[in-house]
Amino acid sequence: MSYSVEQNYLLFRTQAGAVTIPPGETLRLTAELPNGIPIEKYKTIRVYSNCRPGGTVSVSILIGVFQVEADELIFPLDSFTLLPGSTTTKTYDVPGRSIVAFATAKEGTGSSAIDFGVLGFGPSPCNF
Numbered sequence: 001m002s003y004s005v006e007q008n009y010l011l012f013r014t015q016a017g018a019v020t021i022p023p024g025e026t027l028r029l030t031a032e033l034p035n036g037i038p039i040e041k042y043k044t045i046r047v048y049s050n051c052r053p054g055g056t057v058s059v060s061i062l063i064g065v066f067q068v069e070a071d072e073l074i075f076p077l078d079s080f081t082l083l084p085g086s087t088t089t090k091t092y093d094v095p096g097r098s099i100v101a102f103a104t105a106k107e108g109t110g111s112s113a114i115d116f117g118v119l120g121f122g123p124s125p126c127n128f
Helices: none
Strands: 006-013 019-021 026-028 044-051 059-067 072-082 087-093 098-105 112-123
Touching: 019 026, 019 098, 044 059, 044 072, 059 112, 072 087, 098 112
Parallel strands: none
Antiparallel strands: 006 112, 019 112, 026 098, 044 087, 044 112, 059 072, 059 098
16 A cells, blocks of 8 residues: 655755855855756745844845746746845745746845745655
8 A cells, every 4th residue: 555645845955054145146046956946746835034143134035936948937926025134934835847046135235144945745755
């Protein structure tokens, strides 16, 4: 007998120790994944992010639905701003096959450091 167990799976996270973004610059957080973060196997995704307290500028996060075949951002799924020291967690019904994320540090002096990750919730890829 086999059955699926629904649970959370870590699909993506930024490097340990946070990603530093200079003021006024934008980084594609998912740059090492040219096809974006694959989410199609899951029912729900949870995005978590935080702006480390030592930062001096706020950071805007843009999450977009990505079309792999055309290598293009189809539409923005969400955007939000993190102040230094703030954290957010959001849950979405899976909107497509892949997502990408960008972070833009506001103008100012100093820099900002953020952590970003995506969890997928759904059936286990293994059969028991």
